[in-house]
Amino acid sequence: AIGIVVDDAIVVVENVERIMEEEHIGAYEATKKAMNGLTSALIATSLVLCAVFIPVSFLSGITGQLYRQFTVTIVVSVLISTVVALTLSPAMCALLLKPSNKKKRKHILFRYINHWLVTGNRKYSNLIQKAMMNPRRILSGFGIMLVIMFVISRFIPTSFMPQEDQGYFKVELELPEGATLERTRKVTERAVSYLLENPFVAYVQNVTGSSPRVGSNQSRSELTVILKPWEEREGVGVEQIMETVREELSQYPESKVFLSTPPVIPGLGSSGGFEMQLEARGDATFQNLIQAADTLMHYALQRKELTGLSSSLQSEIPQLYFDVDRDKARILGVPLTDIFSTMKAYTGSVYVNDFNMFNRIYKVYIQAEAPYRAHKDNINLFFVRGSNGAMVPLTALGTTDYTTGPGSIKRFNMFNTAIIRGAAAQGYSSGQAMEIMEEIAQKHLPANIGIEWSGLSFQEKKADGKTGIIMALVFLFVFLFLAAQYESWLVPISVLLSLPVAAFGAYLGIWVCGMENDIYFQIGLVMLIGLAAKNAILVVEFAKIQVDNGADIIYAAIHAARQRFRPIVMTSFAFILGMLPMVLASGPGSASRQSIGTGVFFGMIFSITFGIILVPFFFTLIYKLKASIKEKWS
Structure with a gap:
């Protein structure tokens, strides 16, 4: 917005100064004359800039939310700058600008800039004349540019949002199912010691016996690695640090390691990367889901474009199975609900209520102490009251055996599901990673196993393919506004046909930069x-x-281009220089700034290099077409 708000004021000041220089009149008269010719143009340009953001702000979902934030900022800034350019800037020009002193020699820098602008204006006029003399070549080149832009846009990898360096990442250690908490703790302590030796790590938060993927589990451990501030890391990003950590921890024979970054937008998923829901649909059983998840992981792990793959399924967790003898329970008058609630209270936990003490609220749970729920034989210690008032041991109401089974069964949209998480490898985008996962699922999974995306991946999939719709709406709104402004359906086309040049520069810029x-x-x-x-x-x-006013079409186009060359170059360069810090951004949040800045930076360069040549060319072409149509119908 900073680069945009000065545009209108630059146009006003430049035009007043030019009229004073060429016509040798005072600042007041020059300001009046300048504003007579500029007022409608300033209003039109500002309203067009606002109009391009209006349709996209009505998009649904998080895409619309992001567009609305920019819409409010840009529209308010542009409207305020227009009001200033129409009111304050003319007043300041009339009061502050003075006729140039011919006897006083200007500073060498100003002389060089003026010489460059005059020379550029002359060459610009010559290029326009050559373009008008060779319309077929220009139109052929324009068509080739459109084709190249379309091809480049298809080759540029897609993603929803760039992955930012947020100053921390998560490490999950996964030991074999059934591993004791003590064993998990030893591996975790070794990993923490290694991480703390890293010169870029500030400290490590450790939660043993828990996992962001499966919740509480004694064979899992979650580490949150907090990095030092960016300026103390000597330009080393989180991806480089994660790659080093992954190489070291992958060598631990007793555990698997999964590294993940936090989601770009908090609340959209539990981690960065993609999140796929593998669903058991139709007649698919949980065993079918396990087989499908194993198949998907097998083929996905073979793809170099994917990294950090993991599944939420815990299908072989050691469990103690209590087989209730229902006939015996009925004979002894013991309700099944009492059996289950007793086992839940002692071996698990049951929430009772809250109580207040020391101005704090404490939750009350019933649970047997750890030594009394650690072994299979502890079932002998638990009793249930029968219908005759006698206490019946649980061992008299069933048998216990060791078995394996899932730790938990997750559901998504009413289907049993396995959550597959991962990320794109270095040099690949999240859009490419999602396409590969969909391709593997389509080739190797049965028809009764479906897939859906969740978290940030869902938003990315929802926004996929909307670029064309957004651009179509933008062009439509600009066209309709200009049609109302000029009271013509053809004149706005001369403006619209020059816009693809800027878009071509933007696509070419991010393609060359590998973004x-x-x-x-x-x-x-x-x-x-x-x-x-x-x-x-x-x-x-x-x-x-x-x-x-009766001027020749070609003369009017060339004269207008010559008159507007200086303010266009000045405003464009002001905006380009304003974009430069975003293009060269580094540190936290740099990825999003570079994504915005790079496209706009290269697009504006192409716009003032080639686009301003095409504007008078297409204006002449359209007006000649308009004249021929008018002559034909008359």
């Missing part, structure tokens, strides 16, 4: 379209006024 087509790039692309339209309107508005 991804994500939501932030798309937001920048929408803003870029508005800025390119703003530059085009400055030329078209002035040219249209001259044509309406």
Whole structure:
């Protein structure tokens, strides 16, 4: 917004200064004359820039939320800058600008800039004349550019949001099912000691006996690795640190290791990367789901594009199975609910109520102490009251045996599910990773096993393919607004046809830089379209006024382009330089800033290099077409 708000003021000041220089009149008269020709153009350019954001702000889901944040910021900033340019800037020009002193020699820097602008303006006019003399070549080149842009856009990897360095990551250690807590603790302590030796790690939070994927489990351990501030890490990012940690911890023979980053948006999923729900649909059993998850993991682990793969299924956890003798329980008058509630209270826990003490609230649970629920034989210590009032031991009501089974069965949309998590390997995008997982599922899983995406992956899938819709809405709103502004269906086309050049520069820029087509790039692309339209309107508005006053079409187009060259270059370079810190950003939050800045940076360069040549060319072409149509129908 900072680069945008100065645009209108630059146009006003430059135009007033030019009129004072060329016509040798005072600041007050020059300001009045400048504003007579600029007012409608300034209003039109500002409203067009606002119009491009209006349709996208009505998108649903988190995509719409992100667009709305930018919409409010940009629209309010642009409207305020327009009001300032129409009120305060003219007043300041009339009061502060003075005629240049011909006897006083300007500073060498100003002389160099003015010489560069004059030379550039002259060459720019020559290029426009050459373009008008070779319309077929220009149109052929324009068509080739559109084809190349389409091809590049298909090759650019997609993702929803760039993965940010948030200063920490998580490590999960997974021992074989049934491993004791003591065994898990020893492996965890060894991992913590290694992590604390890393020069980029500040400290480590350790939760033994728990996992973000499966919850409480004595064979799991969760480590949250807090990194030192970015400036103390010498430019080393979280991905590099995670790769080093993964290589070391993967060598532990007694455990598997899973590393994950936090979700880009808190609350959307439990970790970064993708999150797939593998569902048992139709007649599929839980055993079918286990087999499908194993098959999917087998093929996914063979793909170099994927990393950090894990499944939430715990299918072989050692369990103690109590087989109730229901006939015997009925004879002894022991309700089954009492048997189950007794076992739950002693071997598990039962919430009773809360109580207040020392101005704090404490929860009350019933549970046998650890030594009395540690072994199979402890069942002998638990009794249930029969119908005759006698206490009956649980061992008299059934038998106990060791077995294995799932620790928990998760559901998603009413189906039994296995959660498959992972991430794209270095050099690949989340969109590519999701496509690979879908391809594996389609090839190797049975028809009664379905897949769905959840968390951030769901939002990415929901937003997939909306770029075309967004761009279509943006172009439609710009066209309708300009059609109302110029009271013509053809004149706005000369503005719209110059906009793909800016989009081509944006796509080419992120492709060369190896970046991804994500939501932030798309937001920048929408803003870029508005800025390119703003530059085009400055030329078209002035040219249209001259044509309406009887000037020749070609002369009007070239003269308008020559007159508007300086303010367009000045405003564009102001915005480009404003984008440069975002392009070169580093540290926390740099990925999203680079995603926005890179596309807009290269797009604006292409817009002022090639786009401003096409604006007068297409204006001439459209006006000649308009004249021929009018002549034909008359």
